[in-house]
Amino acid sequence: MGSTPRRGDTRQRIQDVALELFAERGYEKTSLREIAEHLEVTKAALYYHFKTKEDIVLSLFQDLGRPLDELIVWGEQQPRTLETKLELLRRYSAALDIGEPLMRFMQENQATVRELSIGQIFKNRMFAMSALIRDPEAPMVDQVRSVTALFSMHARMFALQAIEGNAEDKRKAVLEVALDLVKQAHASSAHG
Amino acid sequence: MGSTPRRGDTRQRIQDVALELFAERGYEKTSLREIAEHLEVTKAALYYHFKTKEDIVLSLFQDLGRPLDELIVWGEQQPRTLETKLELLRRYSAALDIGEPLMRFMQENQATVRELSIGQIFKNRMFAMSALIRDPEAPMVDQVRSVTALFSMHARMFALQAIEGNAEDKRKAVLEVALDLVKQAHASSAHG
Amino acid sequence: MGSTPRRGDTRQRIQDVALELFAERGYEKTSLREIAEHLEVTKAALYYHFKTKEDIVLSLFQDLGRPLDELIVWGEQQPRTLETKLELLRRYSAALDIGEPLMRFMQENQATVRELSIGQIFKNRMFAMSALIRDPEAPMVDQVRSVTALFSMHARMFALQAIEGNAEDKRKAVLEVALDLVKQAHASSAHG
Amino acid sequence: MGSTPRRGDTRQRIQDVALELFAERGYEKTSLREIAEHLEVTKAALYYHFKTKEDIVLSLFQDLGRPLDELIVWGEQQPRTLETKLELLRRYSAALDIGEPLMRFMQENQATVRELSIGQIFKNRMFAMSALIRDPEAPMVDQVRSVTALFSMHARMFALQAIEGNAEDKRKAVLEVALDLVKQAHASSAHG
DNA sequence: CATGAATGAGTCTTCATTCAT
DNA sequence: CATGAATGAAGACTCATTCAT
Numbered sequence: 001m002g003s004t005p006r007r008g009d010t011r012q013r014i015q016d017v018a019l020e021l022f023a024e025r026g027y028e029k030t031s032l033r034e035i036a037e038h039l040e041v042t043k044a045a046l047y048y049h050f051k052t053k054e055d056i057v058l059s060l061f062q063d064l065g066r067p068l069d070e071l072i073v074w075g076e077q078q079p080r081t082l083e084t085k086l087e088l089l090r091r092y093s094a095a096l097d098i099g100e101p102l103m104r105f106m107q108e109n110q111a112t113v114r115e116l117s118i119g120q121i122f123k124n125r126m127f128a129m130s131a132l133i134r135d136p137e138a139p140m141v142d143q144v145r146s147v148t149a150l151f152s153m154h155a156r157m158f159a160l161q162a163i164e165g166n167a168e169d170k171r172k173a174v175l176e177v178a179l180d181l182v183k184q185a186h187a188s189s190a191h192g
Numbered sequence: 193m194g195s196t197p198r199r200g201d202t203r204q205r206i207q208d209v210a211l212e213l214f215a216e217r218g219y220e221k222t223s224l225r226e227i228a229e230h231l232e233v234t235k236a237a238l239y240y241h242f243k244t245k246e247d248i249v250l251s252l253f254q255d256l257g258r259p260l261d262e263l264i265v266w267g268e269q270q271p272r273t274l275e276t277k278l279e280l281l282r283r284y285s286a287a288l289d290i291g292e293p294l295m296r297f298m299q300e301n302q303a304t305v306r307e308l309s310i311g312q313i314f315k316n317r318m319f320a321m322s323a324l325i326r327d328p329e330a331p332m333v334d335q336v337r338s339v340t341a342l343f344s345m346h347a348r349m350f351a352l353q354a355i356e357g358n359a360e361d362k363r364k365a366v367l368e369v370a371l372d373l374v375k376q377a378h379a380s381s382a383h384g
Numbered sequence: 385m386g387s388t389p390r391r392g393d394t395r396q397r398i399q400d401v402a403l404e405l406f407a408e409r410g411y412e413k414t415s416l417r418e419i420a421e422h423l424e425v426t427k428a429a430l431y432y433h434f435k436t437k438e439d440i441v442l443s444l445f446q447d448l449g450r451p452l453d454e455l456i457v458w459g460e461q462q463p464r465t466l467e468t469k470l471e472l473l474r475r476y477s478a479a480l481d482i483g484e485p486l487m488r489f490m491q492e493n494q495a496t497v498r499e500l501s502i503g504q505i506f507k508n509r510m511f512a513m514s515a516l517i518r519d520p521e522a523p524m525v526d527q528v529r530s531v532t533a534l535f536s537m538h539a540r541m542f543a544l545q546a547i548e549g550n551a552e553d554k555r556k557a558v559l560e561v562a563l564d565l566v567k568q569a570h571a572s573s574a575h576g
Numbered sequence: 577m578g579s580t581p582r583r584g585d586t587r588q589r590i591q592d593v594a595l596e597l598f599a600e601r602g603y604e605k606t607s608l609r610e611i612a613e614h615l616e617v618t619k620a621a622l623y624y625h626f627k628t629k630e631d632i633v634l635s636l637f638q639d640l641g642r643p644l645d646e647l648i649v650w651g652e653q654q655p656r657t658l659e660t661k662l663e664l665l666r667r668y669s670a671a672l673d674i675g676e677p678l679m680r681f682m683q684e685n686q687a688t689v690r691e692l693s694i695g696q697i698f699k700n701r702m703f704a705m706s707a708l709i710r711d712p713e714a715p716m717v718d719q720v721r722s723v724t725a726l727f728s729m730h731a732r733m734f735a736l737q738a739i740e741g742n743a744e745d746k747r748k749a750v751l752e753v754a755l756d757l758v759k760q761a762h763a764s765s766a767h768g
Numbered sequence: 769c770a771t772g773a774a775t776g777a778g779t780c781t782t783c784a785t786t787c788a789t
Numbered sequence: 790c791a792t793g794a795a796t797g798a799a800g801a802c803t804c805a806t807t808c809a810t
Contacts (some may be wrong), residue, residue, distance in 0.1 A: 009343045010769080026303030028220035031804060043805085053805065108302035110350070111218030132356045143355050144365040148344040158302075158341045162322045163335050173336040177373075181777050184372075202794080223779065234796055236782085239795090245780065394773080414605035415800065426775055428803085432658035433773090437801065461723030494734075514738045527739050528749040535735045536724040542686070543727045547719050553647030557720040559615045561757075568756075586790085606782060620786085621791050629784065 003169055011049045015063065023105040027057065027112045054116055061118045065100040067095045068125060075132040082186045085133050085146075086179055093153055093175045104157050133182065141146070142185035151179035175188045203241045205231055207255070210248045215297040219249065219304045246308055253310045256294040259287045267324040274378045277325050277338075278371055284321070285345055285367045288367060296349050325374065334377035341373035392408075395433045397423055399447070402440045407489040411441065411496045439501055445502045448486040451479045452509060459516040466570045469517050470563055476513070477537055477559045488541050517566065526569035533565035587625045589615055593757065594632045599681040603633065603688045619649075629691055637694045640678040643671045644701060651708040658762045661709050662755055668705070669729055669751045676684035680733050711760065718761035 017038045021030040032053060036043045050056045068189065071091050078084040096103055106113055106122060114121050134146035156167075156174045199272060214246040224245055230234045242248045246375055263283050266345045270276040288295055305311050326338035348359075348366045355362065401422045403416040417439055420427045429460075434440045455475050462468040480487055490497055490506060499502050518530035540558045547554065593614045599604040612619045624750060626632045647667050656658040672679055682689055687694050692728060710722035732743075732750045739746065 004348050015229075023303075025307065026220065026301075028218070029304070029307065032806090035807075044772080044773050044807085048769060075195065088305060105303075108306075110300035111215075111297075112221070114300075115221065118254070126351070127354050133357070136264055137357070139357065140357055140365045144352065144362070144369050146348060147263055147351055147355065148340070148366075151347045152340040152344060155343045157323070159318070159339055160336065162319050162808080163326070163332065163339065164328070169332055172334070172342075172365055173332045176333050177336050177340055180376075181369075181373075200793095225779085225783090235780085236797075237795055294789070386701050399678055407687075410604070410685075413691065414603065416802085417800085419740065426589035427801085428776075429774055431802070435693065461753055471718070489687075492690075493602075494597075495681075496605070498684075499601065499605065510735070511738050514735070518737065518739070520740070524739065524741055524745055524749045528736065528746070531735055532724070532753055532775095536728055538700045538726045538747075539724060542720040543702070543706070546703050546719065547710070548712070548715065549716050551747050553716055554720070557716045559722075560717055561720050564752075564760075565757075574596060608785090609783080616791050619784085620793080623785070624790060 010039075010041070010045070013090060014049055014056065019060050019101050022057065022060075023101045023108065027105070027109050027116075032158075057116060058118055060102060061121070061157065062103075064099045065125070067098060068092075068129075069127055070097055072125065072128045072132065075129075080117070080132075080135075082183070083188070085182050088132055089149060089153070089175065089182060093171065093178075094148065096153060097171070098159075100157070102152065107154055107157065134185070138185065142188050145181045145185040149178040150187075152181070153178055178188050201230075202237070206238060206248065207252055210295065211233055211252050211256075214252075215293045215300065219297070219301045219308075237363070249308060250310055252294060252297075253313070256291045259290060260284075260321075260368065262316065263287055263303050264320045265323075265325065272327075277337065277374050280321075280324055281341060281345070281370050281374060282344065285363065286346060287371075289363070292349070295301070295346065297345070299346055299349060305336065326377070330377065333382070334380050337373045337377040341370040341377075344373070345370055394423075394429070396427070397439065397567070398430060399444055400496055403448075403485050403489065405491065406441065406444075407485045408555075411493045412502075428494060437504070441500060442502055444489075445484060447504070448483045450576050451482060453477075455479055456509065456512045456516065459513075462535055466567070469566050469570070472513075473537070473562050474535060474559065474565060476534065477555065477562075481538075481555070484541070487538065503539055518569070521571070522569065526572050529565045529569040533562040533569075536565070538563055541576075557558060579719070586621070587616070590622060590625055590632065591636055595636050595640075595681065597679050598633065599677045599684065603681070603685050603692075604616060633692060634694055636678060636681075637659075637697070637752075640664060640675045641701070644668075644705075646651070647671055648655065648704045648708065651705075656711075660759050661762070663731070664705075664708055665754050665758060666751065668726065668753075669747065672729060675735070679730065683730055683733065710761070714761065715764070718751045719765050721761040725754040725761075728757070729754055 018030070018035050019032060026188075032043050032046055036046055039045075046056075050059065060091070075084065077090050078087075113122060129150060130147050131151055134143045134164070136143070138146075153174055156170055157174065160170050160174070206227065210222070210227050213227060215274070224235050224238055228238055230238075238248075242251065252287055263280070264284075267280050270279075294372065305314060321342060322339050325342055328333045328335070330338075345366055352362050352366070398419065401412070402419050402498065405419060405422070416427050416430055420430055421431075430440075455472070458475075459468065459472050461469075497506060513534060514531050517534055518527045521528075522525070537558055541556055544554050544558070549557075594606070594611050597611060597614070601607055608619050608622055612622055614622075622632075626635065634715065647664070650667075651660065651664050656664075689698060705726060706723050710719045712719070714722075729750055732746055736746050736750070741749075
């Protein structure tokens with residue numbers, strides 16, 4: 001019917017459009033007017049579904065961040081073995097795929113995120129992930145290796161654009177490098 | 193003293209304050225009013241020295257980005273050996289130290305930077321660095337290793353906060369990991 | 385009463401006040417703040433109804449200029465006789481009465497109008513009117529007579545202030561002079 | 577010598593550029609910065625020669641308006657004959673040629689001029705001219721004819737653009753029509 | 769569920785003007 | 790004669806937010 005008014009899913013649609021625009025043009029530069037226009041509703045309609053602009057981000061963070069939270073919970077229940085760490089990386093890679101726009105938004109709007117109420121939550125998550133992957137007793141080089149493994153997986157969103165090849169191949173290569181880094185960290189620490 | 197009007201250095205002082213605030217609170221959220229107030233001048237004074245707000249960023253980018261440009265020029269004149277790549281990383285590490293606030297700003301305001309006129313220049317710089325460090329003929333995993341080496345050095349600005357230890361030690365550890373990654377990339381490709 | 389918030393007519397009221405002020409004090413010297421204050425609303429309210437300041441002028445031009453456009457359409461459908469021309473002048477005189485403030489604004493802010501997007505439209509209108517009233521084959525003196533007939537009718541807005549007498553008498557006199565000019569142009573051309 | 581610094585004629589050059597820009601883009605929209613840039617001097621330099629922006633206009637008005645003032649003085653000393661009126665028109669036509677940019681400026685920035693201190697002076701001049709050309713005892717139609725004669729000569733600056741032909745021919749035609757109008761006014765009044 | 773209308777605070781930017789040098 | 794540096798006031802415009810309907 002062309003402009004059939006979707007009922008009930010407006011909240012979802014707001015989130016979709018908002019995330020897309022936030023990731024693409026930045027949180028501050030994306031106005032509620034733009035979001036409303038993309039959805040062909042009025043700004044006031046947004047306020048029926050969300051209390052504030054920040055609230056939209058918050059909801060995105062909560063909804064899309066769940067996989068990561070679950071991953072952390074899972075990780076904390078596993079034995080601290082090498083295999084656990086490798087599996088954590090594999091699952092993290094998969095989680096990044098799904099939550100890519102959110103991650104891109106976080107990555108590209110760090111300064112903004114820090115001021116938002118989610119800032120701390122986000123930081124905590126990252127610390128938790130980092131705590132699962134590295135061994136605080138290990139030599140610093142090995143800890144750096146582990147954190148780099150984690151961090152490097154974010155690189156595929158932009159730093160790897162220079163490299164030719166399809167996205168799936170890159171994803172695999174990045175994961176391989178990350179797994180390698182953790183293995184090296186583990187091996188080295190085991191010797192010490 | 194106190195409110196002595198410094199002569200001639202106003203432009204410099206604007207740049208200093210602007211960079212600090214842009215890096216800390218983000219480009220969009222930093223208003224010219226704030227910058228002016230920090231300097232105890234009027235907004236209009238800023239416009240005497242810079243045509244627009246973007247112009248301030250541009251000037252920062254040009255002034256502080258020079259070391260990086262010089263590094264790229266240097267790199268392009270060297271033979272494409274492993275040792276060159278290692279030296280590039282070492283110098284890159286040093287350059288990051290000096291241009292740290294700028295880099296932090298770039299890192300944390302990517303969405304903004306992309307829309308600014310410096311966006312493309314910045315991207316080109318990164319591509320140029322990446323082209324110097326990786327071998328486009330090498331297997332993808334090795335290319336990823338090289339780019340990760342580069343990229344990981346940015347991590348020390350925030351991802352490594354979780355790790356205990358002083359900044360200098362971290363800097364060294366990060367560099368070591370990066371050098372290692374490039375060596376691995378090189379060794380593996382040499383075999384292939 | 386008093387500060388009763390009139391509903392629905394705000395747009396109209398903005399146009400009224402704006403036209404009055406633009407005509408009186410000039411477009412550039414009339415700020416949106418002034419318009420808003422006259423209406424006892426905020427500047428932002430103006431922006432709810434009009435996208436830009438220029439947009440207000442544009443809307444005035446479109447709404448109040450319609451009689452003139454219709455007159456041109458009418459003229460283009462008539463035979464090119466003397467009587468048509470005389471009737472055109474009579475109707476033009478009447479149209480000027482109605483759209484007087486707009487015409488005064490146009491007349492007094494020509495430099496501004498030229499830079500606005502309406503400039504060209506305005507010019508086209510005037511050319512169209514002029515094309516209806518003069519005969520491009522006629523001797524130049526007669527063409528000038530015809531255009532002068534048209535143009536002189538604008539004079540009553542200011543050049544005739546020096547003459548004593550009431551407005552209605554002046555209007556008639558101006559029309560008579562204009563009709564005369566066109567008759568002369570016609571007679572002379574007919575002989576040649 | 578390329579950028580030879582003209583000495584002593586800066587004041588004159590400011591007037592020239594200012595008039596040109598005022599006439600072209602309007603008084604309000606022409607900033608002192610623009611004028612200064614056109615002259616390749618600083619804004620502050622303008623203030624050495626003129627106390628204010630309005631002062632520039634004032635000086636233009638005084639310097640370039642002199643021919644008109646002299647014409648008025650001349651007219652007031654002549655007998656009030658038809659021939660005097662015709663000569664007034666001829667001289668007025670010539671004066672318009674010389675002071676054309678100023679006249680264009682006046683014509684196109686009426687709203688602005690009215691607010692400036694020259695407004696009244698300008699009005700007085702026009703009244704004086706009008707008083708010389710028309711007979712306050714004559715029937716209104718004839719007074720209108722006379723004033724139209726005067727007023728119509730301004731038309732050549734824009735209303736006559738539609739007519740093909742070179743500027744000099746138009747000038748002559750306009751003058752002829754104007755002379756005619758005054759003759760008619762005179763003849764008619766003489767009969768009454 | 770959603771809109772129309774409006775607000776208050778704030779944005780970047782421009783301007784005419786000043787004055788010590 | 791002229792400039793470099795600065796100011797105070799104001800400009801147009803945008804934004805997140807509110808609320809009666």
